[in-house]
Amino acid sequence: MPPRPHRPGRRPIDPVILEQGDTVGTSWRHRHQDLRLNTIRWLSGLPGLRIPGRAGRWVARDDYIDYLERFTRHARLHVRCGVQARRIDPVAGGWQVTTDAGHYRGRHVIVATGHDRVPRVPDWPGRAGFQRPIRHVATLRRAADLAGARVLLVGAGNSGVEIAGHLVDAGVRQLWMSMRTPPTILPRQPYGVPLRPLTLPLRLVPEPIRDRLTRAVAHHAFGDLRAHGLPAPRQGPFERMRTAGVTIAIDQGFVGHLTAGRLRVVTVVDHLDGPDVVLRDGTRLRPDVVLAATGYDPGLTDLVGHLGVLDRDGRPSRDAGGHRPTTGLWFIGYRPAIEGSLRRFPIEARRIARAIGNGSRDADPSLTE
Incomplete structure:
Protein backbone atom coordinates (compact mmCIF):
# COMPACT_ATOMS: atom_id res chain seq x y z
CA MET A 1 0.00 0.00 0.00
CA VAL A 118 -22.24 -2.82 27.96
CA PRO A 119 -26.07 -2.91 28.16
CA ARG A 120 -27.36 -2.39 31.71
CA VAL A 121 -30.47 -4.24 32.97
CA PRO A 122 -31.78 -3.66 36.53
CA ASP A 123 -31.67 -6.61 38.92
CA TRP A 124 -35.30 -6.33 39.96
CA PRO A 125 -36.45 -8.39 42.97
CA GLY A 126 -38.01 -11.62 41.75
CA ARG A 127 -36.08 -11.62 38.50
CA ALA A 128 -34.76 -15.16 38.99
CA GLY A 129 -38.29 -16.58 39.01
CA PHE A 130 -39.80 -14.30 36.38
CA GLN A 131 -41.61 -16.31 33.72
CA ARG A 132 -41.25 -13.87 30.83
CA PRO A 133 -38.16 -12.90 28.80
CA ILE A 134 -36.26 -9.76 29.75
CA ARG A 135 -34.28 -8.14 26.94
CA HIS A 136 -32.22 -5.01 26.62
CA VAL A 137 -33.08 -2.81 23.64
CA ALA A 138 -29.52 -3.38 22.41
CA THR A 139 -30.50 -6.97 21.54
CA LEU A 140 -33.55 -5.98 19.50
CA ARG A 141 -32.76 -6.25 15.79
CA ARG A 142 -36.21 -5.42 14.39
CA ALA A 143 -39.21 -3.83 16.09
CA ALA A 144 -41.35 -6.01 13.84
CA ASP A 145 -40.11 -9.07 15.76
CA LEU A 146 -42.44 -7.98 18.59
CA ALA A 147 -45.51 -7.39 16.42
CA GLY A 148 -48.60 -8.64 18.23
CA ALA A 149 -46.84 -8.84 21.61
CA ARG A 150 -47.67 -7.12 24.89
CA VAL A 151 -44.50 -5.17 25.71
CA LEU A 152 -43.39 -3.41 28.88
CA LEU A 153 -40.69 -0.93 27.88
CA VAL A 154 -38.67 0.28 30.87
CA GLY A 155 -36.76 3.53 30.52
CA ALA A 156 -37.54 6.86 28.88
CA GLY A 157 -34.20 8.10 27.65
CA ASN A 158 -33.51 8.81 24.01
CA SER A 159 -33.32 5.12 23.06
CA GLY A 160 -36.54 4.33 24.95
CA VAL A 161 -38.52 7.14 23.33
CA GLU A 162 -37.17 6.20 19.91
CA ILE A 163 -37.89 2.47 20.15
CA ALA A 164 -41.36 3.12 21.58
CA GLY A 165 -42.37 4.82 18.37
CA HIS A 166 -40.95 1.96 16.30
CA LEU A 167 -42.78 -0.65 18.39
CA VAL A 168 -46.16 1.00 17.90
CA ASP A 169 -45.48 1.38 14.18
CA ALA A 170 -44.57 -2.33 14.05
CA GLY A 171 -47.95 -3.30 15.51
CA VAL A 172 -47.37 -4.40 19.08
CA ARG A 173 -50.58 -5.47 20.78
CA GLN A 174 -49.99 -3.39 23.93
CA LEU A 175 -47.18 -1.06 24.95
CA TRP A 176 -46.64 0.11 28.50
CA MET A 177 -43.76 2.50 29.15
CA SER A 178 -42.35 2.57 32.67
CA MET A 179 -40.31 5.61 33.57
CA ARG A 180 -38.54 6.84 36.67
CA THR A 181 -37.45 10.22 35.35
CA PRO A 182 -39.57 12.00 32.72
CA PRO A 183 -37.48 13.04 29.72
CA THR A 184 -37.25 16.31 27.88
CA ILE A 185 -38.61 15.48 24.44
CA LEU A 186 -37.87 17.75 21.51
CA PRO A 187 -38.92 17.52 17.87
CA ARG A 188 -36.27 16.43 15.41
CA GLN A 189 -37.10 19.45 13.22
CA PRO A 190 -38.69 22.32 15.19
CA TYR A 191 -40.23 24.81 12.80
CA GLY A 192 -38.90 22.68 9.93
CA VAL A 193 -35.26 23.28 10.93
CA PRO A 194 -33.05 20.37 12.13
CA LEU A 195 -32.75 20.54 15.92
CA ARG A 196 -29.09 19.72 16.49
CA PRO A 197 -27.59 22.73 14.68
CA LEU A 198 -29.96 25.00 16.62
CA THR A 199 -28.44 23.84 19.90
CA LEU A 200 -24.91 24.99 19.00
CA PRO A 201 -25.43 28.72 19.76
CA LEU A 202 -26.95 27.74 23.13
CA ARG A 203 -23.48 26.74 24.32
CA LEU A 204 -22.74 30.47 24.61
CA VAL A 205 -25.50 31.26 27.13
CA PRO A 206 -25.86 30.29 30.82
CA GLU A 207 -27.34 26.89 31.59
CA PRO A 208 -30.59 28.15 33.18
CA ILE A 209 -31.38 30.17 30.06
CA ARG A 210 -30.59 27.19 27.82
CA ASP A 211 -32.94 25.02 29.85
CA ARG A 212 -35.75 27.58 29.74
CA LEU A 213 -35.43 27.98 25.98
CA THR A 214 -35.47 24.25 25.26
CA ARG A 215 -38.44 23.73 27.59
CA ALA A 216 -40.27 26.48 25.73
CA VAL A 217 -39.56 24.78 22.40
CA ALA A 218 -40.81 21.44 23.76
CA HIS A 219 -44.01 23.01 25.13
CA HIS A 220 -44.68 24.88 21.90
CA ALA A 221 -44.18 21.70 19.87
CA PHE A 222 -46.13 19.26 22.03
CA GLY A 223 -48.08 21.20 24.63
CA ASP A 224 -48.70 19.89 28.15
CA LEU A 225 -48.44 16.09 28.08
CA ARG A 226 -49.40 15.53 31.71
CA ALA A 227 -52.99 14.75 30.70
CA HIS A 228 -51.58 11.82 28.73
CA GLY A 229 -49.65 10.44 31.70
CA LEU A 230 -46.27 12.03 30.98
CA PRO A 231 -45.14 14.26 33.87
CA ALA A 232 -43.11 17.38 33.19
CA PRO A 233 -39.35 16.79 33.60
CA ARG A 234 -37.97 17.93 36.93
CA GLN A 235 -34.65 19.06 35.43
CA GLY A 236 -33.86 21.03 32.34
CA PRO A 237 -32.08 19.07 29.60
CA PHE A 238 -28.71 20.77 29.98
CA GLU A 239 -28.75 20.43 33.77
CA ARG A 240 -29.64 16.75 33.49
CA MET A 241 -26.93 16.12 30.93
CA ARG A 242 -24.38 17.77 33.23
CA THR A 243 -25.47 15.98 36.41
CA ALA A 244 -26.58 12.57 35.09
CA GLY A 245 -24.99 12.30 31.66
CA VAL A 246 -28.43 11.85 30.05
CA THR A 247 -29.20 13.84 26.93
CA ILE A 248 -32.52 14.85 25.37
CA ALA A 249 -34.97 12.48 23.71
CA ILE A 250 -35.79 13.14 20.07
CA ASP A 251 -39.38 12.56 18.98
CA GLN A 252 -39.77 10.22 16.02
CA GLY A 253 -43.47 9.50 16.44
CA PHE A 254 -43.58 8.86 20.19
CA VAL A 255 -45.64 11.91 21.15
CA GLY A 256 -48.24 11.27 18.45
CA HIS A 257 -48.68 7.69 19.65
CA LEU A 258 -48.89 8.82 23.27
CA THR A 259 -51.57 11.45 22.66
CA ALA A 260 -53.52 9.01 20.47
CA GLY A 261 -53.55 6.45 23.29
CA ARG A 262 -51.49 3.88 21.42
CA LEU A 263 -49.10 3.53 24.37
CA ARG A 264 -49.50 4.03 28.10
CA VAL A 265 -47.07 5.59 30.57
CA VAL A 266 -46.86 3.75 33.91
CA THR A 267 -44.81 4.16 37.07
CA VAL A 268 -41.57 2.38 37.99
CA VAL A 269 -41.17 -1.37 38.41
CA ASP A 270 -41.19 -2.49 42.05
CA HIS A 271 -40.65 -6.24 41.64
CA LEU A 272 -41.36 -9.26 39.45
CA ASP A 273 -43.75 -11.99 40.53
CA GLY A 274 -44.06 -15.11 38.38
CA PRO A 275 -45.60 -13.92 35.09
CA ASP A 276 -46.43 -10.46 36.49
CA VAL A 277 -44.60 -7.18 36.78
CA VAL A 278 -45.67 -5.32 39.92
CA LEU A 279 -45.38 -1.55 39.75
CA ARG A 280 -44.68 0.76 42.66
CA ASP A 281 -48.34 1.75 42.88
CA GLY A 282 -49.39 -1.91 43.15
CA THR A 283 -50.56 -2.27 39.56
CA ARG A 284 -49.88 -5.70 38.04
CA LEU A 285 -49.00 -6.04 34.39
CA ARG A 286 -48.59 -9.27 32.46
CA PRO A 287 -46.41 -8.51 29.43
CA ASP A 288 -45.13 -11.06 26.93
CA VAL A 289 -41.68 -9.46 27.14
CA VAL A 290 -39.94 -6.81 29.23
CA LEU A 291 -37.73 -4.58 27.12
CA ALA A 292 -35.15 -2.58 29.09
CA ALA A 293 -34.04 0.78 27.74
CA THR A 294 -32.11 1.35 30.95
CA GLY A 295 -28.79 2.60 29.66
CA TYR A 296 -25.27 1.32 29.28
Whole structure:
Protein backbone atom coordinates (compact mmCIF):
# COMPACT_ATOMS: atom_id res chain seq x y z
CA MET A 1 0.00 0.00 0.00
CA PRO A 2 1.48 3.40 -0.92
CA PRO A 3 2.17 5.82 1.92
CA ARG A 4 -0.68 8.07 2.94
CA PRO A 5 -0.25 11.60 1.55
CA HIS A 6 -0.05 14.41 4.06
CA ARG A 7 0.09 18.16 4.06
CA PRO A 8 3.51 19.83 4.06
CA GLY A 9 4.66 20.78 7.55
CA ARG A 10 2.50 18.16 9.21
CA ARG A 11 3.84 14.97 10.71
CA PRO A 12 1.84 11.92 9.62
CA ILE A 13 0.59 9.60 12.35
CA ASP A 14 -0.22 6.07 11.25
CA PRO A 15 -2.04 4.40 14.13
CA VAL A 16 -3.00 0.77 14.47
CA ILE A 17 -6.70 0.41 15.27
CA LEU A 18 -7.78 -2.62 17.27
CA GLU A 19 -11.37 -3.69 16.52
CA GLN A 20 -13.01 -6.38 18.62
CA GLY A 21 -15.55 -7.25 15.92
CA ASP A 22 -14.99 -9.08 12.68
CA THR A 23 -15.34 -5.97 10.53
CA VAL A 24 -15.46 -2.18 10.60
CA GLY A 25 -18.58 -0.73 12.24
CA THR A 26 -19.44 -3.83 14.25
CA SER A 27 -21.31 -1.89 16.95
CA TRP A 28 -23.50 -0.24 14.31
CA ARG A 29 -24.28 -3.58 12.69
CA HIS A 30 -25.71 -4.79 16.02
CA ARG A 31 -28.19 -1.91 16.29
CA HIS A 32 -31.82 -2.35 15.27
CA GLN A 33 -32.61 -2.17 11.58
CA ASP A 34 -35.10 0.71 11.98
CA LEU A 35 -32.38 3.03 13.27
CA ARG A 36 -31.83 6.41 11.66
CA LEU A 37 -29.42 9.01 12.94
CA ASN A 38 -31.17 11.86 14.71
CA THR A 39 -28.26 14.15 13.89
CA ILE A 40 -28.41 15.68 10.44
CA ARG A 41 -26.21 14.12 7.76
CA TRP A 42 -23.77 17.01 7.44
CA LEU A 43 -23.05 17.00 11.19
CA SER A 44 -22.51 13.23 11.32
CA GLY A 45 -19.53 12.63 9.04
CA LEU A 46 -15.81 12.25 9.63
CA PRO A 47 -13.07 14.63 8.45
CA GLY A 48 -12.11 14.35 4.81
CA LEU A 49 -15.13 12.45 3.49
CA ARG A 50 -18.72 13.61 3.53
CA ILE A 51 -21.68 11.29 3.87
CA PRO A 52 -23.21 11.33 0.37
CA GLY A 53 -26.40 13.25 -0.19
CA ARG A 54 -28.19 10.14 -1.44
CA ALA A 55 -28.25 8.94 2.21
CA GLY A 56 -30.83 11.63 2.91
CA ARG A 57 -31.11 14.13 5.73
CA TRP A 58 -31.45 11.42 8.42
CA VAL A 59 -29.02 8.63 7.60
CA ALA A 60 -30.22 5.03 7.97
CA ARG A 61 -28.17 2.46 9.84
CA ASP A 62 -27.05 0.51 6.76
CA ASP A 63 -26.09 3.69 4.90
CA TYR A 64 -23.96 4.77 7.85
CA ILE A 65 -22.24 1.37 7.98
CA ASP A 66 -21.50 1.71 4.25
CA TYR A 67 -20.06 5.17 4.93
CA LEU A 68 -17.76 3.85 7.67
CA GLU A 69 -16.46 1.16 5.31
CA ARG A 70 -15.76 3.74 2.61
CA PHE A 71 -14.09 6.07 5.09
CA THR A 72 -11.78 3.28 6.23
CA ARG A 73 -10.65 2.75 2.64
CA HIS A 74 -10.46 6.47 1.92
CA ALA A 75 -8.28 7.23 4.94
CA ARG A 76 -6.27 3.99 4.48
CA LEU A 77 -6.79 3.08 8.10
CA HIS A 78 -4.84 0.16 9.51
CA VAL A 79 -7.61 -1.78 11.27
CA ARG A 80 -6.95 -5.15 12.90
CA CYS A 81 -10.30 -6.88 13.33
CA GLY A 82 -11.06 -9.70 15.73
CA VAL A 83 -8.71 -8.32 18.40
CA GLN A 84 -10.14 -7.67 21.86
CA ALA A 85 -8.20 -5.41 24.20
CA ARG A 86 -8.14 -6.80 27.76
CA ARG A 87 -5.91 -4.48 29.79
CA ILE A 88 -3.70 -1.41 29.42
CA ASP A 89 -0.55 -1.04 31.53
CA PRO A 90 2.27 1.51 31.64
CA VAL A 91 5.65 0.26 30.44
CA ALA A 92 8.98 1.90 29.76
CA GLY A 93 8.51 4.44 26.98
CA GLY A 94 4.73 4.21 26.80
CA TRP A 95 1.97 1.67 27.19
CA GLN A 96 1.25 -1.98 26.65
CA VAL A 97 -2.15 -3.21 25.51
CA THR A 98 -2.80 -6.83 26.37
CA THR A 99 -5.22 -8.45 23.91
CA ASP A 100 -6.50 -11.91 23.15
CA ALA A 101 -4.13 -11.84 20.17
CA GLY A 102 -0.95 -10.84 22.00
CA HIS A 103 0.62 -7.61 23.27
CA TYR A 104 0.83 -4.24 21.55
CA ARG A 105 3.05 -1.37 22.65
CA GLY A 106 2.94 2.30 21.85
CA ARG A 107 4.00 5.71 23.10
CA HIS A 108 0.35 6.76 22.97
CA VAL A 109 -2.87 4.78 23.43
CA ILE A 110 -6.31 6.18 22.63
CA VAL A 111 -9.30 4.45 24.22
CA ALA A 112 -12.39 4.78 22.02
CA THR A 113 -14.56 1.82 22.97
CA GLY A 114 -17.70 3.95 23.37
CA HIS A 115 -19.88 5.03 26.28
CA ASP A 116 -22.59 2.49 25.42
CA ARG A 117 -20.54 -0.69 25.26
CA VAL A 118 -22.24 -2.82 27.96
CA PRO A 119 -26.07 -2.91 28.16
CA ARG A 120 -27.36 -2.39 31.71
CA VAL A 121 -30.47 -4.24 32.97
CA PRO A 122 -31.78 -3.66 36.53
CA ASP A 123 -31.67 -6.61 38.92
CA TRP A 124 -35.30 -6.33 39.96
CA PRO A 125 -36.45 -8.39 42.97
CA GLY A 126 -38.01 -11.62 41.75
CA ARG A 127 -36.08 -11.62 38.50
CA ALA A 128 -34.76 -15.16 38.99
CA GLY A 129 -38.29 -16.58 39.01
CA PHE A 130 -39.80 -14.30 36.38
CA GLN A 131 -41.61 -16.31 33.72
CA ARG A 132 -41.25 -13.87 30.83
CA PRO A 133 -38.16 -12.90 28.80
CA ILE A 134 -36.26 -9.76 29.75
CA ARG A 135 -34.28 -8.14 26.94
CA HIS A 136 -32.22 -5.01 26.62
CA VAL A 137 -33.08 -2.81 23.64
CA ALA A 138 -29.52 -3.38 22.41
CA THR A 139 -30.50 -6.97 21.54
CA LEU A 140 -33.55 -5.98 19.50
CA ARG A 141 -32.76 -6.25 15.79
CA ARG A 142 -36.21 -5.42 14.39
CA ALA A 143 -39.21 -3.83 16.09
CA ALA A 144 -41.35 -6.01 13.84
CA ASP A 145 -40.11 -9.07 15.76
CA LEU A 146 -42.44 -7.98 18.59
CA ALA A 147 -45.51 -7.39 16.42
CA GLY A 148 -48.60 -8.64 18.23
CA ALA A 149 -46.84 -8.84 21.61
CA ARG A 150 -47.67 -7.12 24.89
CA VAL A 151 -44.50 -5.17 25.71
CA LEU A 152 -43.39 -3.41 28.88
CA LEU A 153 -40.69 -0.93 27.88
CA VAL A 154 -38.67 0.28 30.87
CA GLY A 155 -36.76 3.53 30.52
CA ALA A 156 -37.54 6.86 28.88
CA GLY A 157 -34.20 8.10 27.65
CA ASN A 158 -33.51 8.81 24.01
CA SER A 159 -33.32 5.12 23.06
CA GLY A 160 -36.54 4.33 24.95
CA VAL A 161 -38.52 7.14 23.33
CA GLU A 162 -37.17 6.20 19.91
CA ILE A 163 -37.89 2.47 20.15
CA ALA A 164 -41.36 3.12 21.58
CA GLY A 165 -42.37 4.82 18.37
CA HIS A 166 -40.95 1.96 16.30
CA LEU A 167 -42.78 -0.65 18.39
CA VAL A 168 -46.16 1.00 17.90
CA ASP A 169 -45.48 1.38 14.18
CA ALA A 170 -44.57 -2.33 14.05
CA GLY A 171 -47.95 -3.30 15.51
CA VAL A 172 -47.37 -4.40 19.08
CA ARG A 173 -50.58 -5.47 20.78
CA GLN A 174 -49.99 -3.39 23.93
CA LEU A 175 -47.18 -1.06 24.95
CA TRP A 176 -46.64 0.11 28.50
CA MET A 177 -43.76 2.50 29.15
CA SER A 178 -42.35 2.57 32.67
CA MET A 179 -40.31 5.61 33.57
CA ARG A 180 -38.54 6.84 36.67
CA THR A 181 -37.45 10.22 35.35
CA PRO A 182 -39.57 12.00 32.72
CA PRO A 183 -37.48 13.04 29.72
CA THR A 184 -37.25 16.31 27.88
CA ILE A 185 -38.61 15.48 24.44
CA LEU A 186 -37.87 17.75 21.51
CA PRO A 187 -38.92 17.52 17.87
CA ARG A 188 -36.27 16.43 15.41
CA GLN A 189 -37.10 19.45 13.22
CA PRO A 190 -38.69 22.32 15.19
CA TYR A 191 -40.23 24.81 12.80
CA GLY A 192 -38.90 22.68 9.93
CA VAL A 193 -35.26 23.28 10.93
CA PRO A 194 -33.05 20.37 12.13
CA LEU A 195 -32.75 20.54 15.92
CA ARG A 196 -29.09 19.72 16.49
CA PRO A 197 -27.59 22.73 14.68
CA LEU A 198 -29.96 25.00 16.62
CA THR A 199 -28.44 23.84 19.90
CA LEU A 200 -24.91 24.99 19.00
CA PRO A 201 -25.43 28.72 19.76
CA LEU A 202 -26.95 27.74 23.13
CA ARG A 203 -23.48 26.74 24.32
CA LEU A 204 -22.74 30.47 24.61
CA VAL A 205 -25.50 31.26 27.13
CA PRO A 206 -25.86 30.29 30.82
CA GLU A 207 -27.34 26.89 31.59
CA PRO A 208 -30.59 28.15 33.18
CA ILE A 209 -31.38 30.17 30.06
CA ARG A 210 -30.59 27.19 27.82
CA ASP A 211 -32.94 25.02 29.85
CA ARG A 212 -35.75 27.58 29.74
CA LEU A 213 -35.43 27.98 25.98
CA THR A 214 -35.47 24.25 25.26
CA ARG A 215 -38.44 23.73 27.59
CA ALA A 216 -40.27 26.48 25.73
CA VAL A 217 -39.56 24.78 22.40
CA ALA A 218 -40.81 21.44 23.76
CA HIS A 219 -44.01 23.01 25.13
CA HIS A 220 -44.68 24.88 21.90
CA ALA A 221 -44.18 21.70 19.87
CA PHE A 222 -46.13 19.26 22.03
CA GLY A 223 -48.08 21.20 24.63
CA ASP A 224 -48.70 19.89 28.15
CA LEU A 225 -48.44 16.09 28.08
CA ARG A 226 -49.40 15.53 31.71
CA ALA A 227 -52.99 14.75 30.70
CA HIS A 228 -51.58 11.82 28.73
CA GLY A 229 -49.65 10.44 31.70
CA LEU A 230 -46.27 12.03 30.98
CA PRO A 231 -45.14 14.26 33.87
CA ALA A 232 -43.11 17.38 33.19
CA PRO A 233 -39.35 16.79 33.60
CA ARG A 234 -37.97 17.93 36.93
CA GLN A 235 -34.65 19.06 35.43
CA GLY A 236 -33.86 21.03 32.34
CA PRO A 237 -32.08 19.07 29.60
CA PHE A 238 -28.71 20.77 29.98
CA GLU A 239 -28.75 20.43 33.77
CA ARG A 240 -29.64 16.75 33.49
CA MET A 241 -26.93 16.12 30.93
CA ARG A 242 -24.38 17.77 33.23
CA THR A 243 -25.47 15.98 36.41
CA ALA A 244 -26.58 12.57 35.09
CA GLY A 245 -24.99 12.30 31.66
CA VAL A 246 -28.43 11.85 30.05
CA THR A 247 -29.20 13.84 26.93
CA ILE A 248 -32.52 14.85 25.37
CA ALA A 249 -34.97 12.48 23.71
CA ILE A 250 -35.79 13.14 20.07
CA ASP A 251 -39.38 12.56 18.98
CA GLN A 252 -39.77 10.22 16.02
CA GLY A 253 -43.47 9.50 16.44
CA PHE A 254 -43.58 8.86 20.19
CA VAL A 255 -45.64 11.91 21.15
CA GLY A 256 -48.24 11.27 18.45
CA HIS A 257 -48.68 7.69 19.65
CA LEU A 258 -48.89 8.82 23.27
CA THR A 259 -51.57 11.45 22.66
CA ALA A 260 -53.52 9.01 20.47
CA GLY A 261 -53.55 6.45 23.29
CA ARG A 262 -51.49 3.88 21.42
CA LEU A 263 -49.10 3.53 24.37
CA ARG A 264 -49.50 4.03 28.10
CA VAL A 265 -47.07 5.59 30.57
CA VAL A 266 -46.86 3.75 33.91
CA THR A 267 -44.81 4.16 37.07
CA VAL A 268 -41.57 2.38 37.99
CA VAL A 269 -41.17 -1.37 38.41
CA ASP A 270 -41.19 -2.49 42.05
CA HIS A 271 -40.65 -6.24 41.64
CA LEU A 272 -41.36 -9.26 39.45
CA ASP A 273 -43.75 -11.99 40.53
CA GLY A 274 -44.06 -15.11 38.38
CA PRO A 275 -45.60 -13.92 35.09
CA ASP A 276 -46.43 -10.46 36.49
CA VAL A 277 -44.60 -7.18 36.78
CA VAL A 278 -45.67 -5.32 39.92
CA LEU A 279 -45.38 -1.55 39.75
CA ARG A 280 -44.68 0.76 42.66
CA ASP A 281 -48.34 1.75 42.88
CA GLY A 282 -49.39 -1.91 43.15
CA THR A 283 -50.56 -2.27 39.56
CA ARG A 284 -49.88 -5.70 38.04
CA LEU A 285 -49.00 -6.04 34.39
CA ARG A 286 -48.59 -9.27 32.46
CA PRO A 287 -46.41 -8.51 29.43
CA ASP A 288 -45.13 -11.06 26.93
CA VAL A 289 -41.68 -9.46 27.14
CA VAL A 290 -39.94 -6.81 29.23
CA LEU A 291 -37.73 -4.58 27.12
CA ALA A 292 -35.15 -2.58 29.09
CA ALA A 293 -34.04 0.78 27.74
CA THR A 294 -32.11 1.35 30.95
CA GLY A 295 -28.79 2.60 29.66
CA TYR A 296 -25.27 1.32 29.28
CA ASP A 297 -21.98 1.08 31.10
CA PRO A 298 -18.75 1.90 29.28
CA GLY A 299 -17.14 -1.36 30.45
CA LEU A 300 -13.75 0.23 31.13
CA THR A 301 -13.03 -1.24 34.57
CA ASP A 302 -11.08 -4.29 33.43
CA LEU A 303 -9.26 -2.28 30.78
CA VAL A 304 -8.10 0.77 32.78
CA GLY A 305 -9.79 0.62 36.19
CA HIS A 306 -6.47 -0.07 37.93
CA LEU A 307 -4.97 3.18 36.59
CA GLY A 308 -7.08 5.57 38.68
CA VAL A 309 -8.52 7.38 35.65
CA LEU A 310 -12.23 6.51 36.07
CA ASP A 311 -14.90 8.30 38.05
CA ARG A 312 -17.47 6.61 40.30
CA ASP A 313 -19.67 5.84 37.27
CA GLY A 314 -16.84 4.00 35.54
CA ARG A 315 -16.28 6.72 32.95
CA PRO A 316 -13.06 8.66 32.32
CA SER A 317 -12.78 11.33 34.97
CA ARG A 318 -12.68 14.98 34.02
CA ASP A 319 -8.98 15.01 34.82
CA ALA A 320 -8.33 12.08 32.50
CA GLY A 321 -11.04 12.26 29.85
CA GLY A 322 -9.42 13.06 26.54
CA HIS A 323 -6.37 14.93 27.78
CA ARG A 324 -3.45 13.03 29.29
CA PRO A 325 -0.48 14.56 27.43
CA THR A 326 2.04 13.74 30.14
CA THR A 327 1.23 10.05 30.08
CA GLY A 328 0.09 9.37 26.52
CA LEU A 329 -3.20 7.78 27.58
CA TRP A 330 -6.23 9.36 25.92
CA PHE A 331 -10.02 8.89 25.92
CA ILE A 332 -12.47 9.94 23.23
CA GLY A 333 -16.24 9.71 22.97
CA TYR A 334 -17.33 9.44 26.60
CA ARG A 335 -19.05 12.80 27.12
CA PRO A 336 -22.64 13.32 25.95
CA ALA A 337 -23.57 16.40 23.96
CA ILE A 338 -26.95 17.94 23.25
CA GLU A 339 -25.85 18.71 19.69
CA GLY A 340 -24.99 15.04 19.13
CA SER A 341 -21.93 12.89 19.77
CA LEU A 342 -21.10 12.34 16.10
CA ARG A 343 -20.30 16.02 15.69
CA ARG A 344 -18.03 15.98 18.73
CA PHE A 345 -15.92 12.95 17.80
CA PRO A 346 -13.91 14.73 15.05
CA ILE A 347 -13.38 17.74 17.33
CA GLU A 348 -11.99 15.57 20.13
CA ALA A 349 -9.92 13.54 17.65
CA ARG A 350 -8.27 16.66 16.20
CA ARG A 351 -7.38 17.91 19.68
CA ILE A 352 -5.76 14.62 20.61
CA ALA A 353 -3.91 14.33 17.29
CA ARG A 354 -2.66 17.91 17.62
CA ALA A 355 -1.44 17.31 21.16
CA ILE A 356 0.31 14.10 20.16
CA GLY A 357 1.97 15.77 17.18
CA ASN A 358 3.06 18.86 19.10
CA GLY A 359 4.26 17.08 22.21
CA SER A 360 5.90 13.98 20.80
CA ARG A 361 7.63 14.88 17.56
CA ASP A 362 10.50 12.52 18.32
CA ALA A 363 8.29 9.55 19.14
CA ASP A 364 6.33 7.09 17.05
CA PRO A 365 2.78 7.17 18.44
CA SER A 366 1.57 4.08 16.64
CA LEU A 367 1.04 0.71 18.28
CA THR A 368 3.36 -2.16 17.41
CA GLU A 369 3.23 -5.83 18.24
